[in-house]
Amino acid sequence: MKLRGAIILAAVDWNFLRQRVHHLATGLAQAGLKVLFVENTAVRSPRFTDLPRIFRRLETAIIRPIHSDGEPLPANLTIYSPLAAPWPYNKVAVAWNYSLLNQRVKKFLEEEKLKPEEVLLFTYLATPLALRLIESYPWVSVVYDVVSDPKQVEPRLAPFEEKLLQRANVTLFASATLLEQYRDHTKNPVLFRDGFNTELLEAKVETPPEVARLPRPRLLYIGGINRKLWVEAIKALCEAVPHGSVILMGPVAHGEVVLPKLPNLYLLPLRRKYIELAGVLRTADVGLIPYRPDHYAGNMHPSKLNEYLVFGLPVVAxxxxxxxxxxxxFPVKLFYFGRTPTEFAEAGLLALAKNINLQEGKIQILTTQFRWRERVRDFLRLCENN
Incomplete structure (x- = not known):
């Protein structure tokens, strides 16, 4: 039966950092599918540091619509912000959450005149709630997308993920390292790397004044400022480029990371709209991936990597x-690595000295060949063949 719709159980909210789930959801909607994007229903119980996120969910679900600011919604895409009880392994909470989610799914199917046999269930969550929804309908296909090992965040997830890895028609892996880790106990594993958004290059966006006034060189990190961030490496880099600017742009998980107070370390909020990143990336000199060298971060394919490369930035990681x-x-030298904070700082200096322009030649060909538009087509072919 022809694929006409998709229900996406996301691990993030729509107005969070732009990630592959956003690109795929947008691409599916632009391809003509009716898409229901279900915002994060949690993989772990809440902590005190989650209060801001909980308040944002309440605001989104009750007070104002999701598209009143932030990312615009493409045609064919609907956001659902469930007031889910934040205890994903409590039976009573799961039953409540399922009743809410199932009611919204039924409404979506009725409004869009869809049969479950025409709808893809696409999940980033391997929780009891996700599994219950998967088993409740005869979906045309079930796809599980693994972008990191969720058991590193919540070990209780393990038995539920094991079931999903055998139930899903296809399990996608954002990195080859994750694929190797999971391959032996996954029914149908597929390496599916992120695409490149070359439309950012064409965006007519000015550099924000708070960035334009910072001294160069500008070494930029875009992403969540949380447990992944290697603070010691950031500190060493700031000391290595005292007259430059080390910029961290993204939401801060204050309970997970403490940033040093340094004169050339600048913490800036993420742009409200994804397209506005073009104005920041265009004036940066280096893209940073300062992840802690641990199992959790080490297996990831960072989404910001492809954004750096589109703008021809050397990557210090x-x-x-x-x-x-x-x-x-990659066909040319574009990564500069550090295994210690000192090596990370030295890699930053080396990247600046090389002054590479990666927007030309082989890298431009690569980013054009693997644009998100093409990756969405590849995704649809995978779903239709499985």
Whole structure:
């Protein structure tokens, strides 16, 4: 039966950092599918530091619509912000959450005149709630997308993820390192790397004044400022470029990371709209991936990597297994690695000295060949063949 719709159980909210789930959801909607994007229903119980996120959910679900600011909604895409009880392994909470979610799914199917046999269930969550929804309808296909090992965040997830890995028609892996980790106990594993958003290059966006006034060189990190961030490496880099600017742009998880107070370390909020990043990336000199060298971060394919490359930025990164693997696959030298904070700072200096323009030649060809538009087509072919 023809694929006409998709229900996406996301691990983030729509107005959070732009990630592959946003690109895929947008691409599916632009391809003509009716898409229901269900915002994060949690993989762990809340902590005190989650209060701001909880308040934002209440505001989104009750007070104002999701598209009143932040990312615009494409046609064919609907956001659902469930007032889910934040205890994903409590039976009573799961039953309540399922009643809410199931009611919204039924409404979506009725409004869009869809049969479950025409709808893809696409999940980033391997929780009891996700599994219950998967088993409740005869979906045309079930796809599980693994962008990191969720058991590193919540070990209780393990038995539920094991079931999903065998139930899903296809399990996608954002990195080759994750694929290797999961391959032996996954029914149908597929490496599916992120695409490149070359539309950012064409955006007519000015550089924000708070960025334009910062001294160069500008070494930029875009992403969540949380447990992944290698603070010691950031500190060493700031000391290595005292007259430059080390910029961290993204939401801060204050309970997970403490940033040093340094004169050339600048903490800036993420732009309200994804397209506005073009004005920041265009005036940066280096893209940073300062991840802690641990199992959790080391297996990831950072989404900001492709954004850096589209704008021709050399990348200074922690020497993780996945990034070192990627460096071997690219046709030119574009990664500069550090295994210690000192080496990370030295890599930053080396990247600045090389002054590479990666927007030309082989890298431009690569980013054009693997645009998100093409990746969405590849995704649809995978779903239709499985």
């Amino acid at each position: 922690t020497a993780t297994q996945e990034l070192e693997r990627l460096a071997q696959e």
